[in-house]
Amino acid sequence: MQPVQQSLEFLEKLAASGPVATLAAAFAEAGHELSLVGGPVRDAFLGRAITDLDFTTDATPDQILAIVTPISQAQWDVGRAFGTIAARIDGESVEITTYRSDEYDHKSRKPEVSFGDTLEGDLRRRDFTVNAMALRVPELVLVDPSHGMDDLVAGVLRTPGTPEVSFGDDPLRMLRAIRFSAQLGFTVSVDAAVAISEMRDSIGIVSVERVNDELSKLLKTDAPRRGIELLVDSGLAELIIPEIPALRLEADEHHHHKDVYQHSLTVLDQAIDLEKSRHPGSPPDLVLRLAALLHDIGKPATKRNEPGGQVSFHHHDVVGSKLAKKRLKALRFDNDTIAAVGRLIELHLRFFGYSDGAWTDSAVRRYVRDAGDQLERLHILTRADVTTRNRRKADQLAFAYDDLEDRITTLAAQEEMAAVRPDLNGEQIMAILGIPPSRVVGEAYAYLLEVRLDEGPLSEQQATERLLAWWAARSEG
Structure with missing residues (x-):
């Protein structure tokens, strides 16, 4: 983790340039809150490259769309039901999501989507404390209700609430904990690790596609070994990829x-x-x-x-x-x-x-x-x-x-x-042998390929002689 002052200076520069400044000004003018949230804030303090710009706001999806349309080159209704609008602003893609206060049906991982009215409430429902920090813009105020900065310094992955409730709300978070452990080089907190082991069977309600996505992301990290070991030690691997x-x-x-x-x-x-x-x-x-x-x-x-x-x-x-x-x-x-x-x-x-x-x-x-x-x-x-x-x-x-x-x-x-191919193609073989398209053409092709592999390239005349010799032997047989 890089020094806090250096990270804050980086965030100030980020907030003052490009799409962040454009968005901040537009939402402030419309009378709505806007905050950079989650991964970008976390990665700024870790000194990691920021690849996504995610925002949260008190504006509804319709209000978000109305605000961003005049200042963006394109808009995507990627998840209106979940409160998310995407846009391309100043050449960069951004996602803006309305504050959420979801309730989960524990028989599936699909939440009953409810929009919230406070940033703090939205942050407390997120997966891990290090992802539950936000930077209000344009004010540049860090909001950290779950003490994610302390866990960032300690290199620990912890849930904002009890892990049993968090993983019960969304079992995919167990795989995300494992992936973030490898990606960030963090340790999963003891209570979270225990909960993953005890609740591993609930991964069954997660779609195979989402499991695939997390497993693929884990393997694409710079050092996936830590995550794979946690996947195995927790018992989750038995349910996902038991061969390991x-x-x-x-x-x-x-x-x-x-x-x-x-x-x-x-x-x-x-x-x-x-x-x-x-x-x-x-x-x-x-x-x-x-x-x-x-x-x-x-x-x-x-x-x-x-x-x-x-x-x-x-x-x-x-x-x-x-x-x-x-x-x-x-x-x-x-x-x-x-x-x-x-x-x-x-x-x-x-x-x-x-x-x-x-x-x-x-x-x-x-x-x-x-x-x-x-x-x-x-x-x-x-x-x-x-x-x-x-x-x-x-x-x-x-x-x-x-x-x-x-x-x-x-x-x-x-x-x-x-x-590597035979020295004669299918048309040449048919012409030389005077035969129509058939299985025999394939056999002749396979024979010439073996000759090519054994002896290297032949001239067309040499290949023709070998083909005719093969054909004569085959006919005699």
């Missing part, structure tokens, strides 16, 4: 780690580090992070106790891929994400045969072909999966993968390998 806590039951086959669960968290940490170093400035890669977290979930189902006290997990890559796709489908992830994560998990062990002996160019081509557009993610996942404490072995694996990447680069430059 199941990993705690298994020791890995090399006995290098306490359990596969801790190994998976370490792989996630290392994948994020590699993601940032290889692609600085890029947005968080959710597909890569899901694959890193889930890459070993096939181990519990494939565990075998071998002679001599060894443990094996044969085919856990294939089994894990199927389990991951099933879980991600249940969590309503999109089809592209599901397919990409499944593919990465299925392929994550492929490299480890490379270090045992030199791969042929054909094997390298197949590695690239099978990875397809997931090759860069597979590079990162495979490197991150090396968590051995044996420095010599870790160095050997790193050098081996460096060599593999160098070979891929060299072959790609020589052959444009990213788009």
Whole structure:
């Protein structure tokens, strides 16, 4: 957290420029209160970048719309029933919401929306004290009825009222506590942590889409491990993504780690580090992070106790891929994400045969072909999966993968390998063999692709000769 005086100076500058000043003047002229609220105020004191401008006011939605229309370039009725109007002012998007004093039906997380009449009342109904601070504009008065500043200084997530009431009102707040813990590096207060554990079953009334959103936001934080551990320790993971806590039951086959669960968290940490170093400035890669977290979930189902006290997990890559796709489908992830994560998990062990002996160019081509557009993610996942404490072995694996990447680069430059195709297309195959479109064309295409992968590029004449030889052998058979 940065010094309070520095934060206040930042807020003063924010309030005096751009859409904040424009809005403050317009609401004051109309005789209504306006305050910057929640995340922007919190992040200003934490020295974090402010990405959203959220306001609250005593004006009704109709009054908000009337005030902002003359001063904005666009308006969106994003949530009139909930009191929220969005607008674009001075090139920035803002949201303004009427004071709320909702009552919740505990059979669902949908509140009976009631508009309030005081800023303090609105703040006390918010999720956490650090999000329940507001800056009145243009007066520049900090309003903090729940002592959020004290919790901000202490790095604690606490609910404005009792956590049982807060989480009972909206069980999604349990997941938000976990996500904010990772995002802000804060500790969840003891009473809130206990309440999450005791009330975890109520997450069932939250829509799968909202659970997906919070889980995705958690994984996109800079350091999600803290949140995942809290998700597991609280028992919530059992209800949302049970394959993760199941990993705690298994020791890995090399006995290098306490359990596969801790190994998976370490792989996630290392994948994020590699993601940032290889692609600085890029947005968080959710597909890569899901694959890193889930890459070993096939181990519990494939565990075998071998002679001599060894443990094996044969085919856990294939089994894990199927389990991951099933879980991600249940969590309503999109089809592209599901397919990409499944593919990465299925392929994550492929490299480890490379270090045992030199791969042929054909094997390298197949590695690239099978990875397809997931090759860069597979590079990162495979490197991150090396968590051995044996420095010599870790160095050997790193050098081996460096060599593999160098070979891929060299072959790609020589052959444009990213788009490996047979040397003859379907129309050429039909013309050469004198056959119409049929399954046989596909078989011929697959044969030529195997030749291409084994031997590299052929001339059209060479490919034609190989095709005719294949056709003759097939006809004789």
